[in-house]
Amino acid sequence: MRFTRDGLLTAVIVVLALFLGSQVVQLIPSPEEQFGRPFEHHATVGEAVEVRTGTLSVNGVQTSREVEIHGQVAATTALWLVVDFEWLAKDRPSPYAASEVRLLTPDGRTYGGVGPVPVACFPGQPHITLGCQALIELPADALEGAVLRFPAALNSELDDVVIVDLGIDAARAAELAQPAERIQLTGPVEQP
């Protein structure tokens, strides 16, 4: 076997190309990582964020030990967090799945989901803003530094997600942990 100059050069180029390629592949996130990472939009209370299916803004949160809807009262020894938010469907009718709202704490806990009190945010007609409420049962120590997670649609894995910083510091958390009054939940309110 004879080594020619061209042959050696080709071998060096191929090895270099393979090395560069493997370095590039390492820099690119893997498909698995991409699948587990939705498109996050960060916002604060009162800030409207446009996502794929519509525009969402959180007006504020309040707490209570008892919530009332349709004459029925739901009580908890923990806290009910009532999230007031607005939803505006983009270009086609699309309701908002209020039960998909989650509260995430800085230490990695997640609260929310379908609870004993059903909340609805429909129908969601374009150009008609929907005033809605989400309801999350949580302990008082979950409030400080918590953020809310609003997915754009039911299956949020590859979708837009709004992360709303509630701006709850220790003083505000202590205040929210001692709620005084029962909260009357309202159904969705439409404002063209």
Place this chain on the structure above:
Amino acid sequence: MSWFKRNIGWLLALIPALLLALAASSFRYTQIYLPLDWTQPINAGSAVGTLEQTYRGYDDQRRQRTVTVEVLGVAPVESFGGHAAVVGATMWQLDLLLSADPDQHLMHCEIELVDAEGTRYGFEGGRRAADPDDPFYSSVVLTPMCVPEDAPGPSLNPITGEPVESPEVRPDSWELATAMVLPDGYEPQQVRIGWDKPSFLVLDVP
């Protein structure tokens, strides 16, 4: 002989190979995602049009559907069926004339109004009780049957897939009236009507 000249055959073969790879990897988009949404508009370009499609029913049988729809009129109304529009919105009554053979399965269609910007409006939304004192009012509306109530034509049981015969033979054509709410300042320009995804008719408002 240069490298390109020696390998021209393989380079040419690369073009169809890349096209084939692209086609093969797009099967999920064309075979799964597109058929699951309203992605095949049939633009009539006028107030009347015919929808022709092949679809699969609850019994997994393929069927051919042919139905002609004509928009008779779209006009603002104060109320419809006990519903009125919320403040800041207008209720629009939509009158359609449907024509199809009596053996066609046409129960439950989806109708939307489209404004000049292409925004779609559905049945639900923007509704309040026409009579504020009505204690039994619910803003929830059922999607229209799309067929005469007493002679709906054949259908399939959605759970068992068993055929359900019509109590009476459906007439060759019938009128359908319904209403939708659009915010003030937006007027319906087109009507979308469809039964099974992905095909639907797009008709102009006369």
